[in-house]
Amino acid sequence: xxxxxxxxxxxxxxxxxxxxxxxxxxxxxxxxxxxxxxxxxxxxxxxxxxxxxxxxxxxxxxxxxxxxxxxxxxxxxxxxxxxxxxxxxxxxxxxxxxxxxxxxxxxxxxxxxxxxxxxxxxxxxxxxxxxxxxxxxxxxxxxxxxxxxxxxxxxxxxxxxxxxxxxxxxxxxxxxxxxxxxxxxxxxxxxxxxxxxxxxxxxxxxxxxxxxxxxxxxxxxxxxxxxxxxxxxxxxxxxxx
Amino acid sequence: xxxxxxxxxxxxxxxxxxxxxxxxxxxxxxxxxxxxxxxxxxxxxxxxxxxxxxxxxxxxxxxxxxxxxxxxxxxxxxxxxxxxxxxxxxxxxxxxxxxxxxxxxxxxxxxxxxxxxxxxxxxxxxxxxxxxxxxxxxxxxxxxxxxxxxxxxxxxxxxxxxxxxxxxxxxxxxxxxxxxxxxxxxxxxxxxxxxxxxxxxxxxxxxxxxxxxxxxxxxxxxxxxxxxxxxxxxxxxxxxxxxxxxxxxxxxxxxxxxxxxxxxxxxxxxxxxxxxxxxxxxxxxxxxxxxxxxxxxxxxxxxxxxxxxxxxxxxxxxxxxxxxxxxxxxxxxxxxxxxxxxxxxxxxxxxxxxxxxxxxxxxxxxxxxxxxxxxxxxxxxxxxxx
Ligand SMILES: Nc1ncnc2c1ncn2[C@@H]1O[C@H](COP(=O)(O)OP(=O)(O)O)[C@@H](O)[C@H]1O
Ligand SMILES: [Mg+2]
Numbered sequence: 001x002x003x004x005x006x007x008x009x010x011x012x013x014x015x016x017x018x019x020x021x022x023x024x025x026x027x028x029x030x031x032x033x034x035x036x037x038x039x040x041x042x043x044x045x046x047x048x049x050x051x052x053x054x055x056x057x058x059x060x061x062x063x064x065x066x067x068x069x070x071x072x073x074x075x076x077x078x079x080x081x082x083x084x085x086x087x088x089x090x091x092x093x094x095x096x097x098x099x100x101x102x103x104x105x106x107x108x109x110x111x112x113x114x115x116x117x118x119x120x121x122x123x124x125x126x127x128x129x130x131x132x133x134x135x136x137x138x139x140x141x142x143x144x145x146x147x148x149x150x151x152x153x154x155x156x157x158x159x160x161x162x163x164x165x166x167x168x169x170x171x172x173x174x175x176x177x178x179x180x181x182x183x184x185x186x187x188x189x190x191x192x193x194x195x196x197x198x199x200x201x202x203x204x205x206x207x208x209x210x211x212x213x214x215x216x217x218x219x220x221x222x223x224x225x226x227x228x229x230x231x232x233x234x235x236x237x238x239x240x241x
Numbered sequence: 242x243x244x245x246x247x248x249x250x251x252x253x254x255x256x257x258x259x260x261x262x263x264x265x266x267x268x269x270x271x272x273x274x275x276x277x278x279x280x281x282x283x284x285x286x287x288x289x290x291x292x293x294x295x296x297x298x299x300x301x302x303x304x305x306x307x308x309x310x311x312x313x314x315x316x317x318x319x320x321x322x323x324x325x326x327x328x329x330x331x332x333x334x335x336x337x338x339x340x341x342x343x344x345x346x347x348x349x350x351x352x353x354x355x356x357x358x359x360x361x362x363x364x365x366x367x368x369x370x371x372x373x374x375x376x377x378x379x380x381x382x383x384x385x386x387x388x389x390x391x392x393x394x395x396x397x398x399x400x401x402x403x404x405x406x407x408x409x410x411x412x413x414x415x416x417x418x419x420x421x422x423x424x425x426x427x428x429x430x431x432x433x434x435x436x437x438x439x440x441x442x443x444x445x446x447x448x449x450x451x452x453x454x455x456x457x458x459x460x461x462x463x464x465x466x467x468x469x470x471x472x473x474x475x476x477x478x479x480x481x482x483x484x485x486x487x488x489x490x491x492x493x494x495x496x497x498x499x500x501x502x503x504x505x506x507x508x509x510x511x512x513x514x515x516x517x518x519x520x521x522x523x524x525x526x527x528x529x530x531x532x533x534x535x536x537x538x539x540x541x542x543x544x545x546x547x548x549x550x551x552x553x554x555x556x557x558x559x560x561x562x563x564x565x566x567x568x569x570x571x572x573x574x575x576x577x578x579x580x581x582x583x584x585x586x587x588x589x590x591x592x593x594x595x596x597x598x599x600x601x602x603x604x605x606x607x608x609x610x611x612x613x614x615x616x617x618x619x620x621x622x623x624x625x626x627x
Contacts (some may be wrong), residue, residue: 075619089545093543100625104539117540117543120242
């Protein structure tokens with residue numbers, strides 16, 4: 001496994017034997033049962049597998065919004081669980097961008113205001129944040145929707161706003177949970193193109209959870225999960241092109 | 242993030258109005274009820290307020306409030322006058338006497354007898370006639386409330402409206418003739434009898450003859466003499482009860498507070514306003530946060546700390562609190578303005594505004610607290626839930 005090219009790549013995510021279980025009504029659901037995962041900078045990794053196999057749980061742990069029960073997990077060499085709650089929030093705010101299946105835009109904010117939120121959270125002055133937000137909206141092809149509220153946008157447009165928001169603070173890792181599954185095939189395809197083109201630049205790493213096999217060919221690498229574990233034998237995305 | 246918090250709040254118009262209305266209702270109800278209460282309570286010492294010149298009231302030691310009449314012997318007047326530091330002291334008669342009406346009925350009146358020479362203790366405002374006219378034979382001055390209502394004459398034409406008592410009309414007080422020479426206006430008092438002013442010596446002829454007739458001695462301290470110290474000196478020398486004007490007002494209001502059910506009744510309404518406001522505003526504010534939980538979760542995932550979210554919620558609570566308080570107090574003031582001159586007692590004091598403000602602050606802070614607890618406990622992982 002230690003070929004020269006792989007060690008030369010910078011590690012973005014490094015997880016070993018990660019476990020996580022949920023306690024519900026007396027029974028325990030073992031969502032992660034010892035997962036190993038590596039993602040490198042500059043790589044688009046797709047996490048696939050049947051519903052309920054633990055994909056969302058895994059990226060939640062990786063993105064530091066959920067505490068793992070056991071194992072190790074580092075993002076850019078930092079273990080979330082060793083940080084205080086405040087440090088954890090700040091690290092997440094600076095290093096990670098989020099794209100959600102349901103877009104999760106604030107309904108009373110305009111597109112530009114929504115995009116500027118990650119910068120506002122970091123304390124960037126509003127005028128500068130707005131300026132940066134407009135640049136990003138331009139990049140995702142929505143320069144004419146700057147002052148539009150989410151309710152007036154189509155699903156695809158909302159997801160573009162969300163992608164602009166995930167990029168505005170220039171994070172090193174972006175996690176996307178089923179970014180295309182609320183969209184029709186064509187729109188989903190365009191969103192994947194956008195993610196590949198705009199999001200995956202420089203040293204940025206992308207983890208995209210999906211069960212939409214039509215978009216597998218956008219991946220650099222595909223990892224399949226099954227019942228809380230990484231399934232042996234990865235899919236080679238090149239065979240799908 | 243302040244602007245984001247405000248946009249979240251104003252963006253949800255229905256909820257925003259709901260929260261503000263709850264707080265407005267609470268602040269209106271509390272402010273209005275407390276103001277009426279204060280208004281009613283200040284009527285209890287209306288007679289003391291209207292008697293402007295003297296700064297000391299001297300009375301029988303057993304007197305508990307201004308309408309609690311325990312007359313003294315006239316000789317007490319000289320004893321008060323001889324106390325060092327007293328600039329002047331005048332007698333005042335106050336008593337409930339029956340006036341006979343045209344229709345043969347009787348009306349109890351609050352008859353006030355003023356020192357014959359100085360007429361000190363007279364009404365604050367004369368609507369018609371002059372105070373000095375009391376020096377004429379058999380003369381009385383009647384307050385306008387009594388003149389237009391309880392002492393009004395029988396209709397000129399049968400079945401017509403009653404005619405207000407006018408200057409030149411006559412009354413019969415305890416079978417003695419009295420001529421109206423003036424109409425006055427004073428603060429409404431708690432007891433609603435008409436007030437009839439006359440001279441001390443004439444009042445005494447109206448009243449059933451007794452050994453003790455003088456209700457109060459009204460005194461003024463010499464310039465530079467502390468009224469409170471003078472009161473102590475008067476008590477020490479004469480054995481009478483002596484109170485500064487403000488002390489006597491407090492004592493009077495204190496009596497009503499302690500011995501009537503009024504404070505409890507108003508207290509219940511005020512507490513009810515507080516609870517209802519708390520329930521409505523607290524509930525809607527909490528609902529608002531609850532509905533926005535997903536958005537708070539998103540902000541949390543994107544790096545907003547608990548402190549940031551706490552400040553956002555506090556800001557939202559502050560805004561709805563101030564708007565609701567302002568509207569409620571404004572409506573209460575409008576109520577007071579509209580009912581001015583009518584029967585409703587209404588007195589909006591800054592203390593009432595402060596208490597309402599405090600109550601609304603407590604309501605909003607408690608509501609915010611519930612929301613804050615909810616948001617702080619929120620797992621940011623909910624953002625990935627479908
Ligand atoms: N908050 C939770 N409480 C209890 N069980 C959960 C919770 N979240 C997920 N699970 C369970 O954990 C397992 C993995 O869930 P999830 O990570 O959402 O899978 P996927 O994203 O692959 O569909 C499922 O069986 C799911 O029911
Ligand atoms: Mg999932």
